[in-house]
Amino acid sequence: DTAVSQTPKYLVTQMGNDKSIKCEQNLGHDTMYWYKQDSKKFLKIMFSYNNKELIINETVPNRFSPKSPDKAHLNLHINSLELGDSAVYFCASSLPGHNSPLHFGNGTRLTVT
Amino acid sequence: DAKTTQPNSMESNEEEPVHLPCNHSTISGTDYIHWYRQLPSQGPEYVIHGLTSNVNNRMASLAIAEDRKSSTLILHRATLRDAAVYYCILRDKNQAGTALIFGKGTTLSVSS
Helix, strand or coil, rough: CCCEEEECEEECHHHHHHHHEEEEECCCCEEEEEEECCCCCCCCEEEECCCCCCEEEECCCCCCEEEECCCCCCEEEEECCCHHHHHHEHHHEEECCCCCCCECCEEEEEECC | CCCCCCCCEEEECCCCCCCEEECCCCCCCCCEEEEECCCCCCCCCCEEEEECCHHHHHHHHEECCCCCCCCEEEEEECCCHHHHHEEEEEEEECCCCCCCCCCCCCCEEEEE
């Protein structure tokens, strides 16, 4: 069973469109995250959700909105897509506690044309 | 978050030990040292973490300097599958639930 799963794996869309990436974890974790990895392979935290409450928002444009319908899901909705949004987006989850490892999904490669 | 410094890249031969260094001279007393790695086309995966004492698990060993200003991730016998980007990250125990902040990491190449 996949612990953290993201869909779709690949997403190709045009500028100006609105798209969503879904993330589900079956680990019973309380905290979920979204990371962005750009073409230079640098991983940046975008959002963190703990028990459905946003606890981090790292200077991400408000076109990006995380939505958590329940503790096991954290979806990423992106409005008015721009070329610069092209990247690989990773979802992750963890238990509370500083020593709890993050479990990552395998990423969604978003290409905006 | 305190900063870590790692070499951009390292090379190894298969079945040889690999020592991946990490400097963290500004580490605080409440910072744990975490290591993750990212295999090609995959998400990062947890490797190991420690505070002061050396740590061993099925994947690797973590050797922490006595002053905690540096640490070394040890892969005892590198395999081709160990080729990945390795990230050394400090995580404050007083900030439970916060996200990991990734640096550039070390790209490890393994040759057969």
